Amino acid sequence: MPDKLRTFMRPQLLIPAAVAIVLLISAIIFDLGRASARSQPFPYNHSIHIQNGISCLYCHTGALRGQSATLPTVGKCQGCHANMDSDTPELQAWADFIVDNPTVEWVPVAIQPDFVYFTHRPHLAAGLNCEQCHGDVSQMTTAKPQPHQDMGWCLDCHKELAPEKVTKLTDCATCHK
Ligand code: HEC
Ligand code: HEC
Ligand code: HEC
Ligand code: HEC
Ligand code: HEC
Numbered sequence: 001m002p003d004k005l006r007t008f009m010r011p012q013l014l015i016p017a018a019v020a021i022v023l024l025i026s027a028i029i030f031d032l033g034r035a036s037a038r039s040q041p042f043p044y045n046h047s048i049h050i051q052n053g054i055s056c057l058y059c060h061t062g063a064l065r066g067q068s069a070t071l072p073t074v075g076k077c078q079g080c081h082a083n084m085d086s087d088t089p090e091l092q093a094w095a096d097f098i099v100d101n102p103t104v105e106w107v108p109v110a111i112q113p114d115f116v117y118f119t120h121r122p123h124l125a126a127g128l129n130c131e132q133c134h135g136d137v138s139q140m141t142t143a144k145p146q147p148h149q150d151m152g153w154c155l156d157c158h159k160e161l162a163p164e165k166v167t168k169l170t171d172c173a174t175c176h177k
Contacts, residue, residue: 040107040142042097045090050138056130063120063130071106074098109145110134117177151175 049059057063062070078098086095098104112118123133130137135146158169168174 041101041104042094043142044106045141046137046143047139047141056137064124065121067119069120071108074102074104109143110149112149115176117175 050056059072059076060069062068077094081091081094084091086092133146133149135144137143154175155170159166161169
């Protein structure tokens with residue numbers, strides 16, 4: 001075998017290369033899926049709920065505990081709306097909508113590919129707030145994806161953190177398990 005090829009074939013280089021190729025292919029498939037994302041089944045309005053003082057964590061309860069922030073069920077919406085008059089066209093539209101849609105599949109917009117490991121808890125524990133990553137949701141109707149939430153975005157922030165933490169926070173295995 002020529003020397004150069006033998007160097008390339010060394011297992012310690014081949015394994016990261018194979019991992020990178022698998023991730024690259026997964027990333028392309030993920031982007032194709034995202035491009036065809038549907039619009040929301042019902043035009044839920046964030047801004048009105050936040051103006052009424054409802055906290056993000058009331059509806060996205062998983063953000064403090066689990067890996068997923070989770071989206072509210074119809075039951076959670078009805079905890080309030082079952083006791084409210086539907087005296088505006090928007091409220092009536094929701095009351096009519098759930099007659100035919102007892103469960104609602106909200107369309108995710110803030111998502112990373114499956115090969116990325118992200119969990120909210122350490123971020124919230126470090127004192128970051130929702131707006132730093134998701135934008136000013138209090139001004140949004142349906143939630144909008146933030147541009148450029150790619151690997152560079154994660155790494156740029158991680159590199160600014162305490163020096164003794166940077167090695168772990170920039171290690172491939174921290175975000176690609
Ligand atoms: C903690 C109570 C609470 C929960 C939970 C809640 N809402 Fe509301 N919702 C409100 C209040 C208060 C208003 C404002 C009503 C008003 O202005 O008269 C409102 C307004 C609305 C409106 C009218 C919006 C408009 O444009 O005028 C719709 C539609 C609606 N909610 C749907 C939902 C859906 C869907 C969910 C679940 C994902 C939900 N709500 C969860 C309290 C709640
Ligand atoms: C009354 C319930 C409710 C409250 C309060 C609420 N949300 Fe939401 N949120 C929803 C629903 C329903 C969706 C899915 C529909 C949509 O995207 O608008 C959603 C979607 C999102 C998404 C996109 C999720 C995804 O799957 O990609 C983000 C990010 C988000 N909310 C952040 C926030 C933040 C930040 C706050 C507080 C400032 C907040 N939400 C308050 C109900 C709520
Ligand atoms: C450090 C940045 C960051 C902060 C801070 C943050 N998020 Fe997220 N959020 C993300 C990323 C990245 C995703 C995509 C996760 C995935 O797909 O694995 C996400 C996903 C979500 C989702 C949708 C999917 C799901 O079920 O996880 C919701 C809802 C959400 N975040 C709400 C919130 C709320 C509410 C807060 C504040 C309490 C918050 N986020 C704070 C980065 C952040
Ligand atoms: C705005 C800054 C910021 C952004 C953006 C950000 N992070 Fe973080 N990340 C942090 C902080 C702060 C911590 C907690 C560090 C600590 O104190 O231990 C953290 C911790 C983590 C951890 C836990 C590491 C451990 O100790 O096990 C993972 C995993 C992680 N981030 C993944 C991601 C991913 C994936 C993205 C991009 C999708 C991302 N982060 C974007 C600031 C950020
Ligand atoms: C702080 C979190 C984080 C760390 C550390 C990290 N990545 Fe990523 N990586 C991501 C995120 C988020 C994506 C998906 C978004 C994107 O495509 O940029 C990604 C995507 C990728 C992709 C898919 C191709 C692409 O760019 O879209 C490859 C290959 C990759 N990472 C390799 C690596 C390698 C090798 C390392 C270690 C040197 C590493 N990553 C470290 C967060 C991270």
